[in-house]
Amino acid sequence: xxxxxxxxxxxxxxxxxxxxxxxxxxxxxxxxxxxxxxxxxxxxxxxxxxxxxxxxxxxxxxxxxxxxxxxxxxxxxxxxxxxxxxxxxxxxxxxxxxxxxxxxxxxxxxxxxxxxxxxxxxxxxxxxxxxxxxxxxxxxxxxxxxxxxxxxxxxxxxxxxxxxxxxxxxxxxxxxxxxxxxxxxxxxxxxxxxxxxxxxxxxxxxxxxxxxxxxxxxxxxxxxxxxxxxxxxxxxxxxxxxxxxxxxxxxxxxxxxxxxxxxxxxxxxxxxxxxxxxxxxxxxxxxxxxxxxxxxxxxxxxxxxxxxxxxxxxxxxxxxxxxxxxxxxxxxxxxxxxxxxxxxxxx
Amino acid sequence: xxxxxxxxxxxxxxxxxxxxxxxxxxxxxxxxxxxxxxxxxxxxxxxxxxxxxxxxxxxxxxxxxxxxxxxxxxxxxxxxxxxxxxxxxxxxxxxxxxxxxxxxxxxxxxxxxxxxxxxxxxxxxxxxxxxxxxxxxxxxxxxxxxxxxxxxxxxxxxxxxxxxxxxxxxxxxxxxxxxxxxxxxxxxxxxxxxxxxxxxxxxxxxxxxxxxxxxxxxxxxxxxxxxxxxxxxxxxxxxxxxxxxxxxxxxxxxxxxxxxxxxxxxxxxxxxxxxxxxxxxxxxxxxxxxxxxxxxxxxxxxxxxxxxxxxxxxxxxxxxxxxxxxxxxxxxxxxxxxxxxxxxxxxxxxxxxxxxxxxxxxxxxxxxxxxxxxxxxxxxxxxxxxxxxxxxxxxxxxxxxxxxxxxxxxxxxxxxxxxxxxxxxx
Numbered sequence: 015x016x017x018x019x020x021x022x023x024x025x026x027x028x029x030x031x032x033x034x035x036x037x038x039x040x041x042x043x044x045x046x047x048x049x050x051x052x053x054x055x056x057x058x059x060x061x062x063x064x065x066x067x068x069x070x071x072x073x074x075x076x077x078x079x080x081x082x083x084x085x086x087x088x089x090x091x092x093x094x095x096x097x098x099x100x101x102x103x104x105x106x107x108x109x110x111x112x113x114x115x116x117x118x119x120x121x122x123x124x125x126x127x128x129x130x131x132x133x134x135x136x137x138x139x140x141x142x143x144x145x146x147x148x149x150x151x152x153x154x155x156x157x158x159x160x161x162x163x164x165x166x167x168x169x170x171x172x173x174x175x176x177x178x179x180x181x182x183x184x185x186x187x188x189x190x191x192x193x194x195x196x197x198x199x200x201x202x203x204x205x206x207x208x209x210x211x212x213x214x215x216x217x218x219x220x221x222x223x224x225x226x227x228x229x230x231x232x233x234x235x236x237x238x239x240x241x242x243x244x245x246x247x248x249x250x251x252x253x254x255x256x257x258x259x260x261x262x263x264x265x266x267x268x269x270x271x272x273x274x275x276x277x278x279x280x281x282x283x284x285x286x287x288x289x290x291x292x293x294x295x296x297x298x299x300x301x302x303x304x305x306x307x308x309x310x311x312x313x314x315x316x317x318x319x320x321x322x323x324x325x326x327x328x329x330x331x332x333x334x335x336x337x338x339x340x341x342x343x344x345x346x347x348x349x350x351x352x353x354x355x356x357x358x359x360x361x
Numbered sequence: 362x363x364x365x366x367x368x369x370x371x372x373x374x375x376x377x378x379x380x381x382x383x384x385x386x387x388x389x390x391x392x393x394x395x396x397x398x399x400x401x402x403x404x405x406x407x408x409x410x411x412x413x414x415x416x417x418x419x420x421x422x423x424x425x426x427x428x429x430x431x432x433x434x435x436x437x438x439x440x441x442x443x444x445x446x447x448x449x450x451x452x453x454x455x456x457x458x459x460x461x462x463x464x465x466x467x468x469x470x471x472x473x474x475x476x477x478x479x480x481x482x483x484x485x486x487x488x489x490x491x492x493x494x495x496x497x498x499x500x501x502x503x504x505x506x507x508x509x510x511x512x513x514x515x516x517x518x519x520x521x522x523x524x525x526x527x528x529x530x531x532x533x534x535x536x537x538x539x540x541x542x543x544x545x546x547x548x549x550x551x552x553x554x555x556x557x558x559x560x561x562x563x564x565x566x567x568x569x570x571x572x573x574x575x576x577x578x579x580x581x582x583x584x585x586x587x588x589x590x591x592x593x594x595x596x597x598x599x600x601x602x603x604x605x606x607x608x609x610x611x612x613x614x615x616x617x618x619x620x621x622x623x624x625x626x627x628x629x630x631x632x633x634x635x636x637x638x639x640x641x642x643x644x645x646x647x648x649x650x651x652x653x654x655x656x657x658x659x660x661x662x663x664x665x666x667x668x669x670x671x672x673x674x675x676x677x678x679x680x681x682x683x684x685x686x687x688x689x690x691x692x693x694x695x696x697x698x699x700x701x702x703x704x705x706x707x708x709x710x711x712x713x714x715x716x717x718x719x720x721x722x723x724x725x726x727x728x729x730x731x732x733x734x735x736x737x738x739x740x741x742x743x744x745x746x747x748x749x750x751x752x753x754x755x756x757x758x759x760x761x762x763x764x765x766x767x768x769x770x771x772x773x774x775x776x777x778x779x780x781x782x783x784x785x786x787x
Contacts, residue, residue, distance in 0.1 A: 032433070033433060034701070034705070052433070052437070052701075053433065054431065077430075077431075077439065078430070078437045078438070078439065079437040095437040095438070096439070119437065137661075164623075165621075165622055165623050166623075166662040166665060166666070167661055167662065167665055169658065169661070216523065216524055217523055217524045217525040217648075217649065218418075218523060218525045218648060218649035218651075219522070219523045219624070219625075219647075219648060219649065220649065220659055220662045220663055221662060222654070222655055222658065222659070224658075248654075249418075249649070249651045249652065249653045249654065250653050250654040250704065250706070251654040251655065251704045252654075278704070297703070298654065298703070298704050299702065299703045299704050300703070301703075321703065322703040322704065322705075340703040341703070
């Protein structure tokens with residue numbers, strides 16, 4: 015079915031940028047990306063241009079790192095450590111509204127499959143569902159502990175929604191995943207991935223890690239959780255990149271994947287539309303793009319990336335992979351064919 | 362604020378001490394002081410204490426005392442106003458922001474040494490090492506200057522529970538008398554308790570017998586060795602009686618909650634108990650701030666720890682009337698780089714960083730020095746380690762130009778060419 019071959023992954027181009035590119039949103043059928051940057055601005059980056067470069071869409075906007083971006087038709091929503099969400103008109107780049115959305119830093123933002131609402135997650139340990147149309151809060155998902163077991167502030171990094179829009183998954187610093195029923199906000203399931211969280215009780219007495227990415231398979235049955243494995247010296251991101259894949263409705267852990275060659279955080283996860291492979295990207299001081307087969311969890315392909323990757327998105331035909339990260343944007347290409355299926359957006 | 366009367370009421374203790382100067386005069390050091398017309402001032406000086414909150418590994422000045430929001434180097438966190446007009450600190454320190462009236466910030470440290478060992482030595486002793494001589498660290502100097510010979514509590518306590526970056530303090534050429542009681546495994550010092558098989562009665566009897574024999578021996582001989590041994594025995598008995606100072610369980614649950622439940626926060630409470638009982642120098646090391654990766658996550662955790670513990674400590678000291686005589690310092694080996702690396706970390710940086718001084722002798726609500734807009738260099742008022750030490754000595758009423766002698770060689774307690782930063786002194 016999916017004959018896009020991960021082994022054909024090839025970096026086509028890389029572009030230097032200023033700052034850290036934390037997130038992106040790509041309009042349908044477009045290579046003109048909206049990119050959230052550490053300069054507090056939202057930029058456009060037209061990968062099809064002769065000389066692609068970051069161009070701020072406005073001088074005003076957020077007042078801290080832009081860490082989440084989601085798009086629905088002509089509306090772009092961005093989220094930031096400044097605790098605000100901003101609705102932008104993608105045509106003229108005007109600000110439609112600003113919403114004080116959370117009590118602490120917004121870590122991620124995704125759009126629902128229908129584009130009717132966006133979901134934000136933040137360090138106040140809550141997820142909020144927001145109407146794209148009017149910016150009203152639809153629902154709050156609250157259930158993650160605000161403190162780690164060691165008495166320090168926890169963080170809520172990751173969110174994903176199933177392709178049918180039924181389920182939302184959120185993942186926190188200590189490795190807890192909660193799956194919610196989107197329509198009601200009811201908790202459906204809870205999964206634990208404690209290896210993602212390293213607490214050093216003796217040498218350094220603080221923690222590192224956490225769940226940094228989540229993705230549902232297209233059929234909604236599998237849930238992939240990304241982060242980092244146990245770290246000896248938590249001064250650095252010196253642990254293996256780590257993925258756990260669950261048959262979440264049966265609470266069965268299918269695979270535990272660790273890659274010690276390419277260390278660091280798994281910042282992005284994405285299932286192929288037919289569920290035969292899982293793409294992962296992230297990094298430490300450097301970066302990686304990896305593909306794992308979902309028959310056995312084995313590595314299919316890993317390529318070194320030119321930067322720590324924070325954002326990743328495939329084109330509709332899966333022949334182009336866009337990645338944004340620390341001081342760079344890289345465009346990758348893949349060979350093969352793919353039946354036109356709607357792919358879930360992942361955090 | 363919690364109202365918790367301690368049985369170690371320092372004000373009452375000091376009143377008693379002043380009224381019984383004759384008893385104090387049993388100590389030869391104090392006898393010399395009594396000849397001095399400035400006795401009152403000297404006595405006051407000797408009631409002062411230091412609590413050093415050692416931010417081991419090097420905390421980021423951007424995420425604590427010198428935020429630069431909006432700059433490429435500034436990181437994601439904002440700055441917040443404090444209760445002192447014009448002073449803003451990182452949003453990660455909201456509780457301290459409401460208690461800046463007793464605190465001065467120095468934002469212009471340029472100490473040049475950016476490795477852990479070298480930074481520890483420099484910021485511990487106030488000067489670069491020299492071949493052939495081991496300089497005493499700040500704790501040893503304060504113990505020497507502010508400690509009382511008749512004290513029943515330790516003069517220099519160093520608490521360093523984590524293992525990373527753990528380095529013992531040194532009394533250098535001042536000798537073992539001023540070496541720290543170094544606590545690493547447990548906050549209650551080991552081997553202080555009386556052996557179970559020796560009853561309290563026997564313990565007292567043995568001490569009296571030893572004293573009787575010593576007195577008889579000494580009455581016919583003048584020996585420094587015997588005097589020293591007697592002094593050591595008295596000191597050990599004093600230390601044994603101080604065991605409960607290290608036990609936070611003796612505090613009310615509300616007081617423990619006020620400080621917070623983390624290990625560092627509880628150690629801040631122990632520090633208060635120690636200075637209240639007369640310990641002149643307590644170092645509480647909080648490791649490990651060495652955030653080469655994930656600097657912002659690390660500081661989100663550790664600043665929450667520091668903000669709660671430090672703000673509670675200052676409030677508690679103030680309520681007990683101790684803050685005017687207790688200098689609370691935050692300091693580490695160095696700060697962290699303006700550049701944010703690909704692991705979203707900050708690396709070692711000693712060219713432009715910050716520390717804080719609160720309480721005794723300090724002009725609160727002040728900021729000294731300035732870094733450039735990106736925090737790469739000191740723009741105004743460069744301060745080195747020696748200047749900082751001179752400032753600390755001055756704040757405590759210690760003559761910063763004083764000299765010790767190592768053999769025949771005079772050793773100034775402040776490094777050559779360094780003077781106090783007068784702008785932060787009360």
